[in-house]
Amino acid sequence: MVKLNKIYTRTGDGGTSGLVDGSRLPKHDQRFEAIGTVDEANSAIGLALVVLAGTEPGRELQRVQNDLFDLGADLATPGEDFAPSEMVLRMVPAQSEWLETAIDTITAWINPLTSFILPGGSEASARVHIARAAVRRAERAMAALATEVPVNPAALSYINRLSDYLFVLARAVNDGGKNDVLWVPGGNR
Template sequence: MVKLNKIYTRTGDSGTTGLVDGSRVGKQDARMEAIGSVDEANCAIGLAVLALEGGHRASLLRVQNDLFDLGADLATPLGTLGEDFTPSPMTLRIIPEQVAWLEQAIDAINENLAPLTSFILPGGTEAGARVHIARASVRRAERACVALAAEVPVNPQALAYINRLSDYLFVLGRAVNDDGAADVLWVPGASRQG
């Protein structure tokens, strides 16, 4: 259980921050960029939660918890003892079941949506716009995670999760837009037509 008695520690005043294994990295490190981007995406999802009710709201609350798991995963580098990304009582990792849950949720939502005939503009309804802001934030977090993976080993399930999450938010945005009826379609070259 996490217990925070004191919010400031002064240990980061030098421009470094601690990881789960006790090591310290610069706050500009690619690992911290990925963790921070996941946190920002979680904040955007929190804003979307406020516009939703029922099952969609509950699903996004689950996602917010999963994103804390993802942050913990990213904050736990592999050591030098031949470890893999298997979770343990002391190591929290994204697992295949979390990715599978997103895939099932995407399929369930997509069943009720008409096929797209055009790209859609982010918006439609306030709830839809909030979900699209969250989707774009997740895409940025994914880019940061992929950049980190180009430098150091990253749990493949973490990368799969963040990729599926943006897909989930895309179909959720359409679902909350009256199952796509309130989507605003992109009209290529519309500003040049007169």
Template sequence: MVKLNKIYTRTGDNGTTGLGTGARVKKYDLRVAAYGTVDEANAALGIARLHLADEPALDAMMMRVQNDLFDLGADLCTPPTADEAPGNALRIVPEQVSRLEQDIDMLNAELSPLTSFILPAGTPAAAHLHLARTICRRAEREMVELSHTEDESVGAPAIHYVNRLSDLLFVAARYVNARGTADVLWVPGASR
């Protein structure tokens, strides 16, 4: 259980922050950037949820995703070690990825196949879901870069999760755009 009585500690005033292991790193460290971007995606998803009152099942799905994003942040802020005992640190697990795939399939079953790229627009809910999707893609890029950095690693399920999440957010945006019928289609060269 987390207990936060005092919000400011002054320990970051020197430009460092603490990882889940207690190690101090620069606030611009790639690991910190990755879990910071996950937090940003979570905040964008919170705004999207403000527009999902007419979609209670989708809102509940996104609430679960927000909780998962905190799990992902915890995973990222605690660098894995070679001798880490299972369950010693909170990690994204394959079952969370599978759940996203099930959600994608369920939502996508109600959508017509795409015949064009779509613009990140439409209803307010769709626009905010698209914003969360693009932030999620940035988190994925940072996580992959971190995983390819010497002496760093990121668990494969964490990378799979963020990749699948951006797919879910894309499908969810289409879903709230009148099940895809209100998608705003890209018209190549329309402004020439």
């Protein structure tokens, strides 16, 4: 269990921040860009939870928020050994597999897509789409990090699958896709 006795430490006042192994990097390092965008995505999911609390999608999003904290811990742990242990928190394939099962379950009952859709339709759907876009940004940051240092393949799979999950979830909370707003190509020419 994490225990935070003091919120400020002053150790970052010089423009660096610490990693799980005790090493420090500049706050503008690509690793912190990835960790920060994962945190933003988690916050966007929290915004969606405001309107989905107490529902099955809300319970699923709470699970996702916990996984995103795991992801942040994984990204904050440098190295090439991605095996989880009691002392090292790493993403594992089962987390992506859960998302794939959820995607398949939702896709089986929502209306099939007949067009690209615009984010919106309902407040809940719009909030989930904001989270989806934030997750895509986190995925880009993680992919950029992976060009510089090793990144856990299970973490990269998870963030990619998560945006797909949020897309189908946004359609699900839009009355199974009935309230989706369809894109009209060139509709305003």
